[in-house]
Amino acid sequence: MRIVSYTNLCVADCKYCAFYRRPGHSEGYTLTHEQIFEKIDRLLEKGGSLVAMEGGFNPALKLDHYEKLFQAVRGRYEDKIEIYGPTAVEVLFIARNSKVPVPETLRRLKAAGLRWIPGGGAEILTPEWRKKLSPKKYSVGQYLETMETAQQMGFGTTATMVIGFGEPYEARVEHLKTIRSLQDKTGGFASFLLWTYQSQNTALGGAVTSNDDYLRTVAISRLYLDNIFHLRASLLTQGEPGALSLKYGADDFDIALEDQVTQQAGTHIEENVERVLSWVRETGLTPIQRKPWEVPNGTAD
Numbered sequence: 328m329r330i331v332s333y334t335n336l337c338v339a340d341c342k343y344c345a346f347y348r349r350p351g352h353s354e355g356y357t358l359t360h361e362q363i364f365e366k367i368d369r370l371l372e373k374g375g376s377l378v379a380m381e382g383g384f385n386p387a388l389k390l391d392h393y394e395k396l397f398q399a400v401r402g403r404y405e406d407k408i409e410i411y412g413p414t415a416v417e418v419l420f421i422a423r424n425s426k427v428p429v430p431e432t433l434r435r436l437k438a439a440g441l442r443w444i445p446g447g448g449a450e451i452l453t454p455e456w457r458k459k460l461s462p463k464k465y466s467v468g469q470y471l472e473t474m475e476t477a478q479q480m481g482f483g484t485t486a487t488m489v490i491g492f493g494e495p496y497e498a499r500v501e502h503l504k505t506i507r508s509l510q511d512k513t514g515g516f517a518s519f520l521l522w523t524y525q526s527q528n529t530a531l532g533g534a535v536t537s538n539d540d541y542l543r544t545v546a547i548s549r550l551y552l553d554n555i556f557h558l559r560a561s562l563l564t565q566g567e568p569g570a571l572s573l574k575y576g577a578d579d580f581d582i583a584l585e586d587q588v589t590q591q592a593g594t595h596i597e598e599n600v601e602r603v604l605s606w607v608r609e610t611g612l613t614p615i616q617r618k619p620w621e622v623p624n625g626t627a628d
């Protein structure tokens with residue numbers, strides 16, 4: 328997979344983010360369709376099939392920009408790839424920035440070829456931790472409402488959690504409980520992905536939490552979220568030691584060619600696919616390649 332960060336211009340000012348630039352900054356960018364095609368072509372050459380399209384809250388990009396983008400990508404690649412994105416929080420921003428209600432925004436994105444709304448931007452879903460980490464992002468209630476609306480409209484969705492900001496265990500449990508409750512109601516999440524905050528070049532700073540903490544949280548998430556079919560490990564942030572999470576309850580992982588958001592904050596991407604697979608084989612497991620999940624919910628190839 329490849330995370331194509333289509334713009335780094337953003338007005339959300341999340342304290343844990345090393346990726347974004349404020350509008351007007353000399354290092355700000357918005358990728359053209361040709362630049363995005365180039366990145367997807369490289370992914371296809373490597374045998375990849377999943378493109379996450381995620382970016383900043385860029386006030387210059389209205390809903391029609393996204394419609395044209397997804398029409399162009401879907402038109403060029405049809406079903407050779409699946410697109411994950413934009414995330415629920417980006418959908419909220421696009422809707423507000425375009426003065427279009429969220430359900431209508433989702434309907435238009437769907438008509439443009441989008442099928443998945445991933446769960447990125449959730450971080451820690453408690454009012455207190457949203458205020459501490461990203462006060463300008465959306466509330467827990469708005470996030471859940473957007474996810475539920477997307478699920479009702481037939482989008483596939485995923486859930487996520489990011490740990491290691493210094494949050495207490497209680498906050499993680501509250502996050503898991505919130506996700507579990509929505510899943511009990513809708514059954515709409517195909518997977519749960521857990522990763523760790525990367526701290527380099529961020530305003531928040533601090534250290535990266537240990538892989539032991541990551542493994543324990545994977546195990547607890549697997550036990551508690553027994554209503555979500557797949558648990559995805561983040562080898563992207565955890566590297567080789569993270570492969571052990573496949574023995575702690577995770578059943579899936581992505582091999583990413585690019586993720587500007589975590590790379591800017593210190594993640595090293597292992598580009599050698601065979602090496603990543605060898606980490607998994609060393610745990611005694613045999614990796615197999617799946618296609619991106621099919622909509623609806625939780626049906627794995």
Ligand code: SF4
Binds near residue numbers: 338347
């Ligand atoms: S995490 Fe996303 S929304 Fe927050 S500042 Fe970075 S790019 Fe913007």
